[in-house]
Amino acid sequence: MFAVEAKNLKKTFKTKQGDVEAVKDVSFQVNNGEIFGILGPNGAGKSTTILMLTTLLRVTSGNGKIQGLDVGQDDSEVRKKIGIALQDTGIDNLLTGRELFFTTARLWGFSKSDAKKRTLEMLDLVGLTEAADRRVKTYSGGMKRRLDLGLSLVHKPEVLFLDEPTTGLDPGSRRVLWEEIKRLREDGVTIILTTQYLEEADELADRISIIDNGLVVAEGTPDELKTSIGGDVITFIFHSYEDAKKAKGLVSNSEIENNELRTTVENGAERIPDLLNKLSENELEVVSVSANKPSLDDVFLQVTGYRLEGAADTEEELIENE
Amino acid sequence: MNNSNAPFLLQLGILTKRLLLRLSRRPLAELPNIFISAFFLLVYDGALGGVFGGSAAGTPFDFAKGNFLNFILPVSIVSASVSGGASGIYLVEDIESGVFKRYQGMPISKWAIILAPIVVGAVRVLLQATLIMTLGNLIGADPATGIWGYFAVLGMAFFWGMGFAGYSVAAGVRSGSSQGAQAATFLFFPALFLAPTFTPRYALKGWLETAAAYNPTTYVLEGMRAIMIEGWVSDLILKGFLVAGGFAFITLTFAVLSARRATEKS
Numbered sequence A: 001m002f003a004v005e006a007k008n009l010k011k012t013f014k015t016k017q018g019d020v021e022a023v024k025d026v027s028f029q030v031n032n033g034e035i036f037g038i039l040g041p042n043g044a045g046k047s048t049t050i051l052m053l054t055t056l057l058r059v060t061s062g063n064g065k066i067q068g069l070d071v072g073q074d075d076s077e078v079r080k081k082i083g084i085a086l087q088d089t090g091i092d093n094l095l096t097g098r099e100l101f102f103t104t105a106r107l108w109g110f111s112k113s114d115a116k117k118r119t120l121e122m123l124d125l126v127g128l129t130e131a132a133d134r135r136v137k138t139y140s141g142g143m144k145r146r147l148d149l150g151l152s153l154v155h156k157p158e159v160l161f162l163d164e165p166t167t168g169l170d171p172g173s174r175r176v177l178w179e180e181i182k183r184l185r186e187d188g189v190t191i192i193l194t195t196q197y198l199e200e201a202d203e204l205a206d207r208i209s210i211i212d213n214g215l216v217v218a219e220g221t222p223d224e225l226k227t228s229i230g231g232d233v234i235t236f237i238f239h240s241y242e243d244a245k246k247a248k249g250l251v252s253n254s255e256i257e258n259n260e261l262r263t264t265v266e267n268g269a270e271r272i273p274d275l276l277n278k279l280s281e282n283e284l285e286v287v288s289v290s291a292n293k294p295s296l297d298d299v300f301l302q303v304t305g306y307r308l309e310g311a312a313d314t315e316e317e318l319i320e321n322e
Numbered sequence B: 001m002n003n004s005n006a007p008f009l010l011q012l013g014i015l016t017k018r019l020l021l022r023l024s025r026r027p028l029a030e031l032p033n034i035f036i037s038a039f040f041l042l043v044y045d046g047a048l049g050g051v052f053g054g055s056a057a058g059t060p061f062d063f064a065k066g067n068f069l070n071f072i073l074p075v076s077i078v079s080a081s082v083s084g085g086a087s088g089i090y091l092v093e094d095i096e097s098g099v100f101k102r103y104q105g106m107p108i109s110k111w112a113i114i115l116a117p118i119v120v121g122a123v124r125v126l127l128q129a130t131l132i133m134t135l136g137n138l139i140g141a142d143p144a145t146g147i148w149g150y151f152a153v154l155g156m157a158f159f160w161g162m163g164f165a166g167y168s169v170a171a172g173v174r175s176g177s178s179q180g181a182q183a184a185t186f187l188f189f190p191a192l193f194l195a196p197t198f199t200p201r202y203a204l205k206g207w208l209e210t211a212a213a214y215n216p217t218t219y220v221l222e223g224m225r226a227i228m229i230e231g232w233v234s235d236l237i238l239k240g241f242l243v244a245g246g247f248a249f250i251t252l253t254f255a256v257l258s259a260r261r262a263t264e265k266s
């Protein structure tokens, strides 16, 4: 049995301006104990997919299963099995971290003394023991995310959903959270994580589903995805965009971006001399050239036709500090 | 893996405690309403007590039977019970911050989520009304029904405040904004002043007397006044309780229906 199974999930929002097809057709299967990454740009439908799988949103068609339980029919059973850290879930700013863990544990049915014990464990797990008695209002963005992660773990869920857990965090805080997420996998928790960061998907996910525009456009382990492109990526850097454009006419199956030209070939190292000759015959001066194994970035470009990184960076939001 | 979740009443208790904790973190938010109610009491007694107090004895305006404080204290209590309207604001704050959504992802009864702010609103009303009555007692109020009269007035204030709480929760959930919830507080002005606020009903001008007859506040004020001035006059007191209770029943039903809609999955 799969930990999570999405089968032709579809969600259409009815709005006054017409219907919005947030998720058109998303299917994937997540094995027990793995970290499954859902990678996609802003508006791809990541959050909507997560909301459906966590019972918080009705599915328009298709279905979702958590360890065999249907997210629509068995929603209260499903909720007991899963932990949820949503993208935009507020934390009660007026209370302290300790109070929030305690309250959450009590709501999950822990007795007073067990809730106290669990609170201490959780504060320790997410590194908030020092800040336990401060109001959450005074926490940094990274601390709030760790608190949020901790709150979703209080009842020891078997499956954890994290919607963009590190968006807006600085690289240091991001690493801290990554380490915590990996530790959870070691404890046997199945994790479904959405992200718009290629690096994050690469670092954490055992398997990745790339979604764009409400559709799954690629799926596999990071290595599978990279080798699916086949061969190596050769990057030529020119003096100008014009040169790069001219070169595009000479090199088959290539893409340009500013003054860079990329092409994917079998055996990059062997092809470079050939290509360089061809370019210099046409009086195009190459500033530098390199051959690399494809990155997830290249995979993303191949399956969607555009790069993710730029898109994610410009629209990146900072965490609101109320 | 923890498979049980807290039973309903425990959930309600935990959520109520959480809201009370929040309340205690910003105690200043309580002050304006207490202040206004106390202000009403002192100013109206100061302004009108001289005319309608002891010196009115033997005139047709002796409706306070010598102690205008007994007559005007219910006005302050009713104005204090509007603080129940904060319930809707609590709920909307949780909706706006996303805490509401967090709870929806947990196996918690949605009724507990809706009822907790109403309970806290009612607790606020009890506290504020108690404070106002203590003040009134200190400066000379003396209910005809003795000390138990205060409890009866408090009981009526409690239902009345629940009514406002229910109304504000419904308004808040329907509008989804704190402004919507705040609107409950505006209802208070016509409610309080299109009523026999300063004199009995028979002394009001025709149009106001008519408006007052349709205003539930009238019956609550008259019920409380009967307790303060006349003694255990059963019909007026009963009417007061029925009207306050009816108001609470109607608005709570309205709140529950609205909440059902708000917690529907989209």
Ligand SMILES: Nc1ncnc2c1ncn2[C@@H]1O[C@H](COP(=O)(O)OP(=O)(O)OP(=O)(O)O)[C@@H](O)[C@H]1O
Pocket (backbone or CB within 6 Å): A013, A015, A020, A021, A022, A023, A040, A041, A042, A043, A044, A045, A046, A047, A048, A049, A087, A196
């Ligand atoms: N409640 C809603 N009503 C109408 N449209 C919605 C609603 N929620 C989401 N959408 C639309 O559905 C699409 C997918 O949104 P979603 O939030 O799932 O994207 P996302 O991949 O999580 O993006 P991000 O990285 O910005 O969080 C977007 O075009 C969004 O505007």
Ligand SMILES: [Mg+2]
Pocket (backbone or CB within 6 Å): A046, A047, A048, A087, A163, A164
């Ligand atoms: Mg999202």
